[in-house]
Amino acid sequence: MMSELTNHIYLDYAATTPLDPRVMEAMRPFFSQAFGNPSSIHQSGQAAEAAVENARQTIAEVFNCQPNEVVFTSCGSESDNLALRGASLAARQNTGANHLLISPVEHPAVSKTAVQLAEVFGFELEFLPVDKYGRVSPQSVAERLRPDTALVSVMAANNEIGTINPIDQIGEICRQANVAFHSDAVQAAAHLPFDLSRMNVDLLSIGAHKLYGPKGVGALIVRHGTPLLPTQTGGSQENGYRAGTSNVPYLVGQAEAFRLAVQEQPHRNARLTEMRDHLIRTVLETIPDTQLTGHPQERLPNHASFAFLGVDGNELLMILDAEGFACSSGSACKTGNPEPSAVLKALQLPDDWALGSLRVTLSHLTEDEHLESFLNILPEAVRRVRLLRGT
Amino acid sequence: MNLGLPAGAKVAVAMSGGVDSSVAAALLAEQGYDVFGMMLRLWSEPGRDAANRCCTPDAMARAKRIAAQLGIPFYVVDAKDVFRETVVEYFLDGYTHGVTPNPCLMCNRHIRWEFLLNRAIALGADYMATGHYARVQRLAHQPVRLLRGKDSHKDQSYVLAVLDQQQLDRAVFPVGEYTKPEVRSLAEKFKLPAARIKDSQDLCFLAGENYQDFLIRYRPQNAERGEIVNLAGEVLGEHNGLAFYTIGQRKGLGIAHPEPLYVIKKDSQNNILVVGTRDEMGRSELVAGGLNWVSGLPRAEPFTAEIKIRYSAAPVSGVITPLENQRIKVQFDQPLRDITPGQAAVAYQGEEAVVSGIIESELSPAENHKPVRLIQ
DSSP: OOOOOTTOEEOBTTTOOOOOHHHHHHHTHHHHTSOOOTTOSSHHHHHHHHHHHHHHHHHHHHHTSOGGGEEEESSHHHHHHHHHHHHHHHHHHHHOOOEEEEOTTOOHHHHHHHHHHHHTTOOEEEEOOOOTTSOOOHHHHHHHOOTTEEEEEOOSBOTTTOBBOOHHHHHHHHHHTTOEEEEEOTTGGGTSOOOGGGSOOSEEEEESTTTTSOSSOEEEEEOTTOOOOOSBOSSOTGGGTBOSOOOHHHHHHHHHHHHHHHHHHHHHHHHHHHHHHHHHHHHHHHSSSEEEOSOSSSBOTTEEEEEETTOOHHHHHHHHHHTTEEOBOSSOOOSOOOOOOHHHHHTTOOHHHHTSEEEEEOOTTOOHHHHHHHHHHHHHHHHHHHHHTTO | OOOOOOTTOEEEEEOOSSHHHHHHHHHHHHTTOEEEEEEEEOOOOTTOSSOOGGGOHHHHHHHHHHHHHHTOOEEEEEOHHHHIIIIIHHHHHHHHTTOOOOHHHHIIIIIIIIIIHHHHHHTTOSEEEOOOSEEEEOOTTSOOEEEEOSSTTTOOHHHHTTOOHHHHHHEEOGGGGSOHHHHHHHHHHTTOGGGGOOOOOSOGGGTTSOHHHHHHHHOGGGGOOEEEEOTTOOEEEEESOGGGOOTTOOTTOOOOOSSOOEEEEEETTTTEEEEEOHHHHOEEEEEEEEEEETTSOOOOSOEEEEEESSTTSOOEEEEEEEETTTEEEEEEEEEESOOOBTBEEEEEETTEEEEEEEEOBTTBOOOOOOOOOOOO
């Protein structure tokens, strides 16, 4: 028996989103009707192959790149793994490059892969500085690039604090130095347009489930001329970059989700930004000892994140859930371990602030009255968690 | 089963993934209360493979699955630091002072029924339930009574008699109304995966290790060799460190003696192990301190009661005489051989737990309990 969550108000769209019914409809035929393997010769295979290639074409149009630059994967984390491991190892193979440069606020799919590359594969890993908003400056990248730099990875927008990075300029610096540049755009691509023909990004990770597509599907866009070794070897699917039978319905769903998102983005973002700013303003006004984390303007349109002094973030989430609101502390950490997140540590937030983090992420489907009821309950929830301090 | 709670009351259940707390949750959910599950993440030694027995990843996964099956929300609360400071320190200090502490008492009073209960209250709970075999009785205009569980073999009121009235006011023990076999068949009836999980008796934070090794790692002085003497003060041999001996122990003393000898006392100040014959072990009275009068109303006059001197001991009859400074004297009708300083003495009248105190030795008086602070 699943609990009925009809009265629950979901404000955690950066964690995941519900499937758009239109996406579900697009996917439906490919489970049992057009179920073929795209690699098969016969007509059943041909139908499936056509669906996969149409999906590839759609993604290429959305990001303004070539279809054969789109490598489908099983999720954003896999895309990050492929980019980091694949590009680092290829650069080393080609030129002996051995230096990795990443931001200290990357998603673990990037940072843990980089740490493994350092610890197991002997790469030299260097972290870029960030400002108090968690932003990487292009200048700091320029200062640290070396002739033996194999890869630079800076996320497009941060999942925990919503801050948007100037990845176009960072990419330009990397391009001039002839160093591959990867950006994790799993969060950003759900909300912001990407015109890769005008950007200097060599590798871009995306995923479908942050924008009303299915979980378990993503892509890595690999611009022509970017050296990359496959990390999952086997059949020659995905240009030899990623072996394994294509997950046809999910690839179709991902393409449809991106197609709809791009089409509806201006409308969605206008509403999101207005709600977000109202949310941020009200929280800062109504709750003492509160600060916004991340950049006040240069942030995802649906993303608000806060730190409350003297609050246990996990306890706050539990109280909010018990009151009927689903939020996050920033990273989807359910271990109950009271450790400040690496991102908030990188912002040099003191522990008694960093432990009290809250992320509220909206949808264009969020109703005003739901947001209002959340804003009404939050001060009392924070007050209650503060009461627990020292008990 | 009538727990006497108002209809629709919101009840937090402290879940462990084990059969008793799972059945407690299922019974409450079945009766239509607004139930949610909570689980404590407790301390175990960093870097050891095995986690705290009360919250292994397996147990946590099982508790989550059970909560999902019952359709109730489930929250994990981190209590590592407060558990380490409160419960583990108590355990280490007790042994180091030559007594045999019962850390479960501290856990119940300050972790489950203070730290966790406060978080349950913050989540909106009116009551908190656990899977203990005990009962509470709420009568109008009277203190809440703590009664033995219906299953006399499993009764756990002994470790709950440290709770005060504000804690008992919030307490619900749904399985206290049943016997263990009944609880197992209820688990089958509710199709709970915990139905066949075995109970464990070890201290949860030892992670399967024996307590002596653990103790010596944190308090190495407990492994210092010293003299073994008899009651007359004659030196009979050498001990390997007081940590390795418990009151009443006969085997492993390494002394050749015409009569069997037993550990009678651990003098930690002088690092001396005192042994004696079986007859010398018997004592017919004890003094206990750090009292908790369950009703909240200390008695001044002597009274007869049945007394349990450790969790697994059978109750024996005797007379309780209140002394000054939160202490009582207990005189037993028959001498007892296993009176162990550091353990609780709990006095019952009929089914009701009246008072709990920590058995003192002349060398180690019991400290008074820290007061409990609940949020409103």
